[in-house]
Amino acid sequence: MDLGTVEAVVAPTSRATLWPLERTDAVLAGGTWLFSEPQPGVRRLVDLTALGWPPVTVDDGGIDLAATCTLAEMSALSTALPSTRPDWQAAPLFHQCCTALLASFKIWRTATVGGNVCLSFPAGAMISLLSALDGEVTVWRSDGADYRLPVTDFVTGSSANVLASGDVLRSAHVPAAALRARTAYRKLAPSALGRSGVVVIGRRDAAADGGRVHLSVTAATVRPYVFSFDRPPHAADVRAAHATIPADAWTDDPHGDPDWRRAMTLLLADEVCAELS
Numbered sequence: 001m002d003l004g005t006v007e008a009v010v011a012p013t014s015r016a017t018l019w020p021l022e023r024t025d026a027v028l029a030g031g032t033w034l035f036s037e038p039q040p041g042v043r044r045l046v047d048l049t050a051l052g053w054p055p056v057t058v059d060d061g062g063i064d065l066a067a068t069c070t071l072a073e074m075s076a077l078s079t080a081l082p083s084t085r086p087d088w089q090a091a092p093l094f095h096q097c098c099t100a101l102l103a104s105f106k107i108w109r110t111a112t113v114g115g116n117v118c119l120s121f122p123a124g125a126m127i128s129l130l131s132a133l134d135g136e137v138t139v140w141r142s143d144g145a146d147y148r149l150p151v152t153d154f155v156t157g158s159s160a161n162v163l164a165s166g167d168v169l170r171s172a173h174v175p176a177a178a179l180r181a182r183t184a185y186r187k188l189a190p191s192a193l194g195r196s197g198v199v200v201i202g203r204r205d206a207a208a209d210g211g212r213v214h215l216s217v218t219a220a221t222v223r224p225y226v227f228s229f230d231r232p233p234h235a236a237d238v239r240a241a242h243a244t245i246p247a248d249a250w251t252d253d254p255h256g257d258p259d260w261r262r263a264m265t266l267l268l269a270d271e272v273c274a275e276l277s
Helices: 073-076 075-083 092-098 113-119 126-131 236-242 258-276
Strands: 006-012 025-028 044-047 056-059 064-068 136-140 146-151 155-157 168-175 181-186 198-204 211-218 223-227
Touching: 025 258, 056 075, 056 168, 064 113, 064 146, 073 075, 073 092, 073 113, 075 092, 092 181, 092 198, 113 126, 113 146, 113 223, 126 168, 126 211, 168 223, 181 258, 198 258, 211 258
Parallel strands: 006 044, 025 044
Antiparallel strands: 056 064, 064 168, 136 146, 136 168, 181 198, 198 211, 211 223
């Protein structure tokens, strides 16, 4: 879609030239959502791709994903990591979470990790990935400072997060300890071509990392929820954790009503725990 109100496009090549950002500016990475509907309040686009951030950085501490990393680049980790980091059992999750986002391969080559996280939609597939793997995001502030926090604290509600005016998401980090874990993934949508209505991911840490089990719930809720257990949880443990999700936290939209999401989340959580037990 043409953005008829845009008067200028700028492409800063360094952090020093990124600011100031005005209220009528829109930060552009992939732009797949930005160009999908009218943006009447936008007068200028600020293109982050000219900053030249490496999309994926892998080291012994884990993986850093630039905000401008595309879904296609991230999905490719599922096939690349087994040969270079065979102990990172969670590698399949990168591709699996991309499939939770209803999009063509063309979108995968353009849509970005940062855009998906910053939109903070309940069905944000990158939010599902990062929530399941203890992911943290780094944010640049206009005063030159940075801050880092778990994605579960970054997303605060449907289309809501902690970003302040002028803040820019720089990257996301997935720690090696989470990548060494065994994972189980479940997604449910109300129709074959529908947006994810429920995504439940389980992670069982390696014994050397404590052997804990973690359950993440996304899409079904307006913000991510993660529950941790010292041992593989019994059905009663899962139900007790599920009951702590507030009644107003269940997503209510055309892709599924809250009662359906609540029931299906519990069903998928039981399946995930059985797979990891």
